[in-house]
Amino acid sequence: xxxxxxxxxxxxxxxxxxxxxxxxxxxxxxxxxxxxxxxxxxxxxxxxxxxxxxxxxxxxxxxxxxxxxxxxxxxxxxxxxxxxxxxxxxxxxxxxxxxxxxxxxxxxxxxxxxxxxxxxxxxxxxxxxxxxxxxxxxxxxxxxxxxxxxxxxxxxxxxxxxxxxxxxxxxxxxxxxxxxxxxxxxxxxxxxxxxxxxxxxxxxxxxxxxxxxxxxxxxxxxxxxxxxxxxxxxxxxxxxxxxxxxxxxxxxxxxxxxxxxxxxxxxxxxxxxxxxxxxxxx
Amino acid sequence: xxxxxxxxxxxxxxxxxxxxxxxxxxxxxxxxxxxxxxxxxxxxxxxxxxxxxxxxxxxxxxxxxxxxxxxxxxxxxxxxxxxxxxxxxxxxxxxxxxxxxxxxxxxxxxxxxxxxxxxxxxxxxxxxxxxxxxxxxxxxxxxxxxxxxxxxxxxxxxxxxxxxxxxxxxxxxxxxxxxxxxxxxxxxxxxxxxxxxxxxxxxxxxxxxxxxxxxxxxxxxxxxxxxxxxxxxxxxxxxxxxxxxxxxxxxxxxxxxxxxxxxxxx
Ligand SMILES: Nc1ncnc2c1ncn2[C@@H]1O[C@H](COP(=O)(O)OP(=O)(O)O)[C@@H](O)[C@H]1O
Ligand SMILES: [Mg+2]
Numbered sequence: 001x002x003x004x005x006x007x008x009x010x011x012x013x014x015x016x017x018x019x020x021x022x023x024x025x026x027x028x029x030x031x032x033x034x035x036x037x038x039x040x041x042x043x044x045x046x047x048x049x050x051x052x053x054x055x056x057x058x059x060x061x062x063x064x065x066x067x068x069x070x071x072x073x074x075x076x077x078x079x080x081x082x083x084x085x086x087x088x089x090x091x092x093x094x095x096x097x098x099x100x101x102x103x104x105x106x107x108x109x110x111x112x113x114x115x116x117x118x119x120x121x122x123x124x125x126x127x128x129x130x131x132x133x134x135x136x137x138x139x140x141x142x143x144x145x146x147x148x149x150x151x152x153x154x155x156x157x158x159x160x161x162x163x164x165x166x167x168x169x170x171x172x173x174x175x176x177x178x179x180x181x182x183x184x185x186x187x188x189x190x191x192x193x194x195x196x197x198x199x200x201x202x203x204x205x206x207x208x209x210x211x212x213x214x215x216x217x218x219x220x221x222x223x224x225x226x227x228x229x230x231x232x233x234x235x236x237x238x239x240x241x242x243x244x245x246x247x248x249x250x251x252x253x254x255x256x257x258x259x260x261x262x263x264x265x266x267x268x269x270x271x272x273x274x275x276x277x278x279x280x281x282x
Numbered sequence: 283x284x285x286x287x288x289x290x291x292x293x294x295x296x297x298x299x300x301x302x303x304x305x306x307x308x309x310x311x312x313x314x315x316x317x318x319x320x321x322x323x324x325x326x327x328x329x330x331x332x333x334x335x336x337x338x339x340x341x342x343x344x345x346x347x348x349x350x351x352x353x354x355x356x357x358x359x360x361x362x363x364x365x366x367x368x369x370x371x372x373x374x375x376x377x378x379x380x381x382x383x384x385x386x387x388x389x390x391x392x393x394x395x396x397x398x399x400x401x402x403x404x405x406x407x408x409x410x411x412x413x414x415x416x417x418x419x420x421x422x423x424x425x426x427x428x429x430x431x432x433x434x435x436x437x438x439x440x441x442x443x444x445x446x447x448x449x450x451x452x453x454x455x456x457x458x459x460x461x462x463x464x465x466x467x468x469x470x471x472x473x474x475x476x477x478x479x480x481x482x483x484x485x486x487x488x489x490x491x492x493x494x495x496x497x498x499x500x501x502x503x504x505x506x507x508x509x510x511x512x513x514x515x516x517x518x519x520x521x522x523x524x525x526x527x528x529x530x531x532x533x534x535x536x537x538x539x540x541x542x543x544x545x546x547x548x
Binding site for chain 1: 346376377379386390394407457458
């Protein structure tokens with residue numbers, strides 16, 4: 001038998017516990033909103049049509065924009081996705097369908113470890129194999145570093161998505177006389193499509209905010225540069241350069257660039273959430 | 283040939299379509315099917331009954347080489363389709379499965395495909411170059427055979443998953459029939475369905491057996507009694523008894539069978 005006092009104490013403890021968890025959740029939301037509010041206050045003024053469409057102006061010349069950085073980001077991230085998506089998706093297919101031995105366990109473990117390696121180390125690696133031997137910085141080397149960063153995210157989300165497609169669907173395909181290849185490519189992968197796309201979007205969001213690996217790969221540029229073999233401007237890199245400069249007008253532009261980055265990442269995450277929502281029937 | 287088999291054969295008076303010979307199946311170390319000999323005559327519904335976990339699913343999955351899809355699974359013995367061993371080394375399991383179709387316990391329409399695409403999936407994805415009218419004809423024929431045509435003919439482009447459970451199961455039957463198999467394996471096709479859908483599937487079995495050899499797994503003895511010509515009782519991975527359905531249910535030869543059908547276990 002429990003006394004009334006014990007029950008009362010337990011209820012009180014429960015209430016305090018709920019209150020504490022709510023407090024933490026509230027603090028997290030508040031921090032995010034504070035950052036967003038601050039960035040909007042500092043950088044909102046910089047945002048304009050010109051900011052989005054013009055090249056950077058030299059120091060001292062007012063105005064100018066980050067158009068080359070936006071385009072550069074798109075090129076670098078796009079190339080990275082082009083490399084990481086097929087490799088990541090195929091790895092996930094291997095791990096879910098054919099990998100039950102030591103090799104698969106090892107690959108999965110390495111992929112998990114890879115996701116924890118600091119991005120600057122991966123940038124250094126890209127520098128060592130793609131920049132130093134060629135004696136010049138390039139957007140491609142940045143894409144390579146980004147692709148390495150994206151791989152573990154894509155592999156784990158695609159694996160979860162493929163696992164989420166019930167084995168019965170796969171076997172249903174085999175029972176119809178489809179080859180394993182056909183059943184995977186035409187039945188399982190289309191069913192896992194939204195999950196895989198979500199993983200890709202999350203991976204893109206993850207690298208869009210990365211700056212460290214770009215310092216010694218893409219390097220940055222003041223000009224329009226579309227050739228991946230050359231140094232290229234990139235938005236987060238521009239934010240970094242502007243922020244550590246001594247000029248007041250560049251500081252505001254740094255905040256503006258940061259605001260664009262946050263909005264893009266926010267939209268990507270929102271998009272991923274929408275895609276992840278279970279499809280309505282009917 | 284065993285005495286039981288002889289009885290089954292005489293009862294049906296038909297030719298053998300499919301037969302398991304000294305067949306055993308394993309999951310790693312676990313032996314789920316033990317030295318089973320069983321003959322499925324053509325144009326007959328043969329029911330496999332037995333308590334949960336006795337190996338019914340494993341046995342039917344061996345009949346179209348689906349068992350080996352499970353990692354660590356293996357088999358011993360032969361399964362003869364028209365007298366030819368489907369486990370012979372030169373036989374491609376993919377070809378076997380085109381001749382021996384299967385419907386699973388849970389309806390498994392392909393979630394990203396429309397009703398008509400589900401039905402034609404086996405043909406399209408096997409690389410058959412089908413012209414539109416030909417495809418439409420096969421879709422209609424298969425859906426009619428599965429007694430689903432009238433219910434879905436106005437919404438063939440809707441997702442297969444938009445149908446009710448019973449309709450989804452008949453869609454899976456239509457999908458299996460579209461590739462024109464010779465044998466249809468059904469693993470508890472009604473266990474997830476309501477009584478009305480169950481009745482429809484049972485009627486369907488009656489019509490389908492004119493064209494196909496049907497193996498029906500069920501844990502529902504009334505269903506076996508209603509629909510099957512022959513019944514095999516499986517227990518603990520062993521084939522205990524096989525014969526004419528009426529005989530199995532009225533005068534079982536084995537004590538275990540009697541205990542099971544009178545509800546003493548299982
Ligand atoms: N994928 C599997 N891996 C290991 N053992 C399994 C697997 N599937 C079934 N079994 C085992 O094989 C035996 C027969 O199972 P099953 O054929 O599914 O029985 P039933 O269909 O009659 O209920 C059971 O003991 C079950 O635990
Ligand atoms: Mg079963």
